[in-house]
Structures are given as structure tokens and as C-alpha cells.
Amino acid sequence: MNKDTKHNADQEAGSENNQTQKDRIHIGHGGLHITDEHGDEVHIDRNGLHVNEAGQNQVHIDREGVKINGETVHVNSHIHRHSFPILALVTLFYVIWVLVISVGHFSSDEYNLYAMGLLLFLLVPLGHSIIEAVQNKRFPTGIFSLLCFSAFLLAGFFFSAWHPAWLLLLFIPLIESIPPAVREKNGHKFAFWDLALILFLFLGFAPSFGFAEHGLWHPGWVVFLLIPVYHSFVSYLSKK
Numbered sequence: 001m002n003k004d005t006k007h008n009a010d011q012e013a014g015s016e017n018n019q020t021q022k023d024r025i026h027i028g029h030g031g032l033h034i035t036d037e038h039g040d041e042v043h044i045d046r047n048g049l050h051v052n053e054a055g056q057n058q059v060h061i062d063r064e065g066v067k068i069n070g071e072t073v074h075v076n077s078h079i080h081r082h083s084f085p086i087l088a089l090v091t092l093f094y095v096i097w098v099l100v101i102s103v104g105h106f107s108s109d110e111y112n113l114y115a116m117g118l119l120l121f122l123l124v125p126l127g128h129s130i131i132e133a134v135q136n137k138r139f140p141t142g143i144f145s146l147l148c149f150s151a152f153l154l155a156g157f158f159f160s161a162w163h164p165a166w167l168l169l170l171f172i173p174l175i176e177s178i179p180p181a182v183r184e185k186n187g188h189k190f191a192f193w194d195l196a197l198i199l200f201l202f203l204g205f206a207p208s209f210g211f212a213e214h215g216l217w218h219p220g221w222v223v224f225l226l227i228p229v230y231h232s233f234v235s236y237l238s239k240k
Contacts, residue, residue, distance in 0.1 A: 086127040116157045145172045164208045187234035199223045
């Protein structure tokens with residue numbers, strides 16, 4: 001083969017390769033279209049993503065949803081989880097709250113009233129937790145923590161009962177430990193230490209609750225001895 005013949009053959013091969021490359025990847029006003037040698041196709045445009053696996057499997061993702069081989073797949077997407085404008089609604093209520101305070105005459109300090117109004121924003125995570133629980137059909141995680149924290153703030157702002165209302169916060173790890181303990185059937189998961197602490201503080205602050213004249217810090221401390229007793233019984237029962 002002479003040089004001219006070889007040069008022409010290389011040009012033809014290069015032209016064929018370029019044509020093959022053009023057939024495989026095409027970018028234009030219609031979007032991006034990719035085809036490989038096995039017949040697989042991927043098309044991406046402003047309407048969505050379309051995949052054709054050699055005529056065997058087809059996936060279409062567009063505004064109508066996700067379709068695999070002609071069947072619609074219902075995806076529990078987090079995009080629609082918070083579609084209800086809870087934050088916007090709460091913000092509207094807070095604006096109304098501030099306007100009412102501004103035009104009204106209140107004996108309390110206005111700044112305290114503004115701070116109280118901020119409690120409305122606790123409804124945002126609370127509402128999202130409830131929506132998530134309804135969609136997933138399960139008890140919302142963290143909702144009890146929000147309720148305890150909200151009750152603590154309400155007692156503090158409206159009744160000036162920061163003490164002993166802060167004890168409500170101690171119930172958070174106690175209640176949150178119950179679901180995993182029941183689910184895993186493991187008594188060690190239950191926060192018994194927190195229960196002992198609550199009992200100890202309850203006895204110590206007895207005058208605040210009105211059932212004793214003096215704090216029962218002693219002999220209330222003995223409740224902590226129940227912690228190893230509890231775990232010993234749990235270990236014994238789990239081995240049976």
C-alpha cells in the first residue's frame with residue numbers, strides 16, 4: 001500500500017469515527033442525546049430525563065413523575081413533605097401579634113410580649129414533624145422534645161415559673177428512650193438513670209410542689225441505688 005492509499009484510508013477511517021461520534025452524542029436545541037453501540041439511549045431536555053436501555057427497560061422522569069417501563073412509581077419525596085407553607089403562616093401570625101401589641105395598651109413590657117410571640121415559631125418544626133409522621137405512618141421523632149421545650153417556655157414566659165418548669169426538660173431523654181427499648185426489646189435502652197434523677201430532684205424540690213416543708217435531698221439520694229438494681233434484673237431476664 002503506497003502512502004497516498006494509506007492516507008486516504010486513514011481519512012476515511014477518521015471520517016467514519018467522527019460520524020460515529022456524532023451519532024453517539026448530539027447537543028442541540030432539543031437537549032442532549034446520547035446513543036451507544038449497544039442501542040442504549042439517554043435523552044435530557046428541559047422536560048426531564050429519558051433512558052432507553054436497548055428497548056428492554058425504559059425510565060422517564062419528568063413533571064408527571066417517575067415511570068419505569070410504563071408504570072408510574074410513587075416516590076415518597078422530601079420535596080413535597082413540607083409543601084404546606086407553615087413558616088409563612090406562622091410569620092403572618094407573628095406580624096399580626098406585633099401589630100396588635102403596637103396599637104394596643106398593655107401593662108406588661110412590650111419587649112417581653114414580642115419575645116413571647118416568638119414561641120409561635122416552635123410550631124414550624126412541630127408541624128413538619130406531624131406532616132412527616134402522617135406521610136410515613138409512624139410516630140414523629142422528636143415531637144415530644146418539642147412539646148416539652150414549648151411547655152417549658154410557656155410556663156416561663158406566661159407564669160414566670162422557670163423553676164421548677166425546667167424539670168420538664170428531663171423527661172425528654174426518658175420518653176425518647178422508650179421506643180427503641182420496646183422496638184429492640186432491650187431494657188437497657190430505657191433511660192432508667194433519668195427516671196432516678198427526676199425522682200431525686202422531685203424529692204429535693206418538695207417545697208416547690210407543696211408536699212413537704214423541707215427538701216428531701218436526704219434520704220432522696222437512695223433512689224440512685226435503684227439504677228444498678230434495675231440493670232441487674234434486666235440482664236437476668238434477658239438471659240432466661
